[in-house]
Amino acid sequence: MRKSLLETILNPEQLSVRFQPIFRIGDGDNHLHSVEALIRGPRGTHFESALMLFDYVHRKKEEKAVDHSCLAAICAEATKLPRHLRINVNVHAATLEQHPGFLESFRRRLHKHSLSLDRFTIEIVEYAPNCDIPELLATLAALRSEGVRIALDDVGLGQSNYRMMLDCHPEYFKLDSYFVRGLRNDSKRRAVVESVVTFGRALHTAIVAEGMESMEDIALVAEMGVEFAQCNLLCPALPLPDLMASGIIGEPALAFGAAESLAAAAR
Amino acid sequence: MKEKILIVDDDEQLIGAYREYLCNLGYDVDCAMETEEAQTLLTHFEYSLVITDLRLSRLNFGGLELVKFIRDAGLPIRVVVLTAYGWPELKAEAANQGIDAFHRKPMRLSDLARTISVLTGGPHEEIPA
Numbered sequence: 001m002r003k004s005l006l007e008t009i010l011n012p013e014q015l016s017v018r019f020q021p022i023f024r025i026g027d028g029d030n031h032l033h034s035v036e037a038l039i040r041g042p043r044g045t046h047f048e049s050a051l052m053l054f055d056y057v058h059r060k061k062e063e064k065a066v067d068h069s070c071l072a073a074i075c076a077e078a079t080k081l082p083r084h085l086r087i088n089v090n091v092h093a094a095t096l097e098q099h100p101g102f103l104e105s106f107r108r109r110l111h112k113h114s115l116s117l118d119r120f121t122i123e124i125v126e127y128a129p130n131c132d133i134p135e136l137l138a139t140l141a142a143l144r145s146e147g148v149r150i151a152l153d154d155v156g157l158g159q160s161n162y163r164m165m166l167d168c169h170p171e172y173f174k175l176d177s178y179f180v181r182g183l184r185n186d187s188k189r190r191a192v193v194e195s196v197v198t199f200g201r202a203l204h205t206a207i208v209a210e211g212m213e214s215m216e217d218i219a220l221v222a223e224m225g226v227e228f229a230q231c232n233l234l235c236p237a238l239p240l241p242d243l244m245a246s247g248i249i250g251e252p253a254l255a256f257g258a259a260e261s262l263a264a265a266a267r
Numbered sequence: 268m269k270e271k272i273l274i275v276d277d278d279e280q281l282i283g284a285y286r287e288y289l290c291n292l293g294y295d296v297d298c299a300m301e302t303e304e305a306q307t308l309l310t311h312f313e314y315s316l317v318i319t320d321l322r323l324s325r326l327n328f329g330g331l332e333l334v335k336f337i338r339d340a341g342l343p344i345r346v347v348v349l350t351a352y353g354w355p356e357l358k359a360e361a362a363n364q365g366i367d368a369f370h371r372k373p374m375r376l377s378d379l380a381r382t383i384s385v386l387t388g389g390p391h392e393e394i395p396a
Contacts, residue, residue: 005304059303
């Protein structure tokens with residue numbers, strides 16, 4: 001009998017992991033900063049698309065169980081990454097509310113794979129209005145005490161609002177692609193980016209801009225004070241063997257050049 | 268362009284048989300075994316017609332929930348209910364939700380094809396079941 005889709009997803013072996021590089025762009029010394037681990041659903045199904053996969057998971061209200069399955073799949077792959085490389089993982093706010101359960105299970109999982117907590121950045125996704133803020137903040141504090149960094153995903157959209165930006169006080173704001181696409185010719189979008197950069201400076205939070213579609217826009221966000229860029233133009237999310245073969249992961253100074261070559265080849 | 272059909276049933280063998288038959292008739296067929304899976308597909312793809320069982324698990328009548336989802340979202344989709352339960356009150360409730368056809372299982376594949384053809388206005392030639 002066919003397993004339900006949820007049962008399938010809860011088996012980490014049915015999930016695949018891709019890694020998308022995040023580059024430092026803001027200080028004139030462009031280089032690879034970290035990679036974000038991104039999950040794809042069961043191969044050959046519509047749910048291979050992350051958008052559909054997590055839409056389904058949200059409808060099932062199974063974010064916590066699926067987050068643990070995703071982390072299991074990511075940790076198994078992350079063991080093959082160079083040890084100097086930082087890894088970003090997405091975790092739903094609802095999962096982070098489990099204090100101290102989340103940290104303990106994350107620590108056990110990393111230990112099993114000989115990975116250290118301080119290599120990880122947790123990207124908080126899909127904060128819900130009924131979120132238990134004290135529990136969430138307790139988890140974030142405990143994670144930070146172990147060297148984990150915190151990022152707030154999709155800043156400017158949905159529930160990644162000013163309250164979350166203040167309460168979580170993350171090390172990174174990830175600015176959604178909606179606000180940076182076509183930035184050069186859009187004064188309203190530039191105003192949004194400027195406001196997030198200003199707010200980030202006040203909180204000592206760095207900005208990661210996502211989804212730029214031209215090198216001009218990457219240069220512009222850098223001029224505006226954005227320190228990091230993550231976009232398909234520089235490098236799409238790749239399976240680990242392809243990422244390793246791309247030359248992007250290696251000598252930090254060479255990394256950005258390799259990414260530009262890859263982007264040029266893609267064009 | 269091929270008509271796109273979504274079949275929703277928790278009986279894997281049944282949806283496999285429907286899929287094969289309807290694909291051979293030229294339809295583009297997706298399948299789902301539970302309400303949330305179907306809702307996700309309906310949110311991301313455009314279907315002409317949905318064939319759904321009413322009972323999608325031992326616990327609930329998720330098919331009715333799915334019909335309500337389709338109608339509440341204003342999706343222009345024809346809905347065929349195919350169920351082993353012929354209770355008048357269930358049929359009345361399904362009708363109230365705005366279904367286009369209600370059939371009892373088992374249903375001959377050729378009859379199902381005829382229903383689909385009528386509802387989608389497409390002249391699909393029937394093949395022997």
